[in-house]
Amino acid sequence: xxxxxxxxxxxxxxxxxxxxxxxxxxxxxxxxxxxxxxxxxxxxxxxxxxxxxxxxxxxxxxxxxxxxxxxxxxxxxxxxxxxxxxxxxxxxxxxxxxxxxxxxxxxxxxxxxxxxxxxxxxxxxxxxxxxxxxxxxxxxxxxxxxxxxxxxxxxxxxxxxxxxxxxxxxxxxxxxxxxxxxxxxxx
Numbered sequence: 001x002x003x004x005x006x007x008x009x010x011x012x013x014x015x016x017x018x019x020x021x022x023x024x025x026x027x028x029x030x031x032x033x034x035x036x037x038x039x040x041x042x043x044x045x046x047x048x049x050x051x052x053x054x055x056x057x058x059x060x061x062x063x064x065x066x067x068x069x070x071x072x073x074x075x076x077x078x079x080x081x082x083x084x085x086x087x088x089x090x091x092x093x094x095x096x097x098x099x100x101x102x103x104x105x106x107x108x109x110x111x112x113x114x115x116x117x118x119x120x121x122x123x124x125x126x127x128x129x130x131x132x133x134x135x136x137x138x139x140x141x142x143x144x145x146x147x148x149x150x151x152x153x154x155x156x157x158x159x160x161x162x163x164x165x166x167x168x169x170x171x172x173x174x175x176x177x178x179x180x181x182x183x184x185x186x187x
Contacts, residue, residue: 028167029081030091033175035099043102046116054085063163066128078163095178118142132159133169143187
């Protein structure tokens, strides 16, 4: 017959070995990227705070990566430092200001000047590509009372198919979008 002390010791040892440590949670953000080429001055250009809309499947704190088709990979231990749509708006705003030196963002609390430029970005898809990620967005730029100009932006950026590679690729894609928008801000 088995001695109960040995049985209890064995169960305790198994219980203790099952206790491990969870890897630390990593937090990612989107980085501002230098302009591809020096931009035209933006002195006197007033932008309304950018309106960036992010796909619902990706607008979550856990980093979700498209893996092709209809599947998404969610990494529970890697999170965005804020909602991805907000991170994208902050990075795109900083990217635009770097490309149009002297431009300013109108504060929310002040009445917006009539000639302020409103930029709306509706990100339609973020997709996994062979060598990285792709982004498709619908852009609207409105200057005063004139009808807004609308166009579609599509680009790809290299990046590893992991959470950090996705963050780096998205940062480069937003920088490329800022390059394109900066060239279309003249009213």
